[in-house]
Amino acid sequence: GESVGLHLPTLSVQEGDNSIINCAYSNSASDYFIWYKQESGKGPQFIIDIRSNMDKRQGQRVTVLLNKTVKHLSLQIAATQPGDSAVYFCAENIPLSEGQNFVFGPGTRLSVLP
Amino acid sequence: ETGVTQTPRHLVMGMTNKKSLKCEQHLGHNAMYWYKQSAKKPLELMFVYSLEERVENNSVPSRFSPECPNSSHLFLHLHTLQPEDSALYLCASSQATGDLLPLHFGNGTRLTVT
Numbered sequence: 001g002e003s004v005g006l007h008l009p010t011l012s013v014q015e016g017d018n019s020i021i022n023c024a025y026s027n028s029a030s031d032y033f034i035w036y037k038q039e040s041g042k043g044p045q046f047i048i049d050i051r052s053n054m055d056k057r058q059g060q061r062v063t064v065l066l067n068k069t070v071k072h073l074s075l076q077i078a079a080t081q082p083g084d085s086a087v088y089f090c091a092e093n094i095p096l097s098e099g100q101n102f103v104f105g106p107g108t109r110l111s112v113l114p
Numbered sequence: 115e116t117g118v119t120q121t122p123r124h125l126v127m128g129m130t131n132k133k134s135l136k137c138e139q140h141l142g143h144n145a146m147y148w149y150k151q152s153a154k155k156p157l158e159l160m161f162v163y164s165l166e167e168r169v170e171n172n173s174v175p176s177r178f179s180p181e182c183p184n185s186s187h188l189f190l191h192l193h194t195l196q197p198e199d200s201a202l203y204l205c206a207s208s209q210a211t212g213d214l215l216p217l218h219f220g221n222g223t224r225l226t227v228t
Binding site for chain 1: 120145156159206208210216218219
């Protein structure tokens with residue numbers, strides 16, 4: 001039969017504009033959140049993280065916002081560049097007795113238009 | 115250059131074959147993970163090893179058999195796979211110290227089962 005791929009939300013932005021990628025997470029016990037970027041042919045690459053006792057964290061050109069009330073996470077990318085084109089995943093950590101159990105969202109594809 | 119190396123990058127195998135995927139991390143981490151990434155689902159956790167002991171087996175079929183001989187190496191042994199097992203298999207590592215730290219991923223093995 002025909003295989004059906006996962007339909008990824010897509011965000012298209014003009015080069016130089018700011019991008020905002022949103023993510024809803026599921027578990028109120030999650031204590032740690034990460035944004036990953038995945039380019040074609042590569043594994044997910046760490047961008048920025050935030051712990052549940054914070055609501056905002058800034059990196060170089062990126063900002064993560066956490067709203068625990070509505071279980072919402074967002075990634076803001078300032079001055080979006082062509083090299084930012086990729087699939088972006090949020091991940092929430094659900095604590096285990098040992099190790100970590102990250103649950104990943106379905107991802108958002110970011111396309112940067114010239 | 116990633117600190118987590120996976121081999122082979124691509125693998126095509128028949129349903130009756132036996133093959134193994136290899137992962138090596140050069141980051142001094144003590145926890146390693148196998149994830150499956152398919153076109154139909156978000157990233158799925160398969161196995162977690164912490165200090166070389168398996169601490170999580172996420173209801174994975176027995177045709178997938180992990181092995182962690184030491185904290186730097188992780189294998190995934192495959193036998194009698196099905197076409198729906200075709201996917202990108204990602205290895206990750208982290209430092210499981212009780213603190214919250216991100217996963218570091220390899221670039222994956224693209225597996226095709228014919």
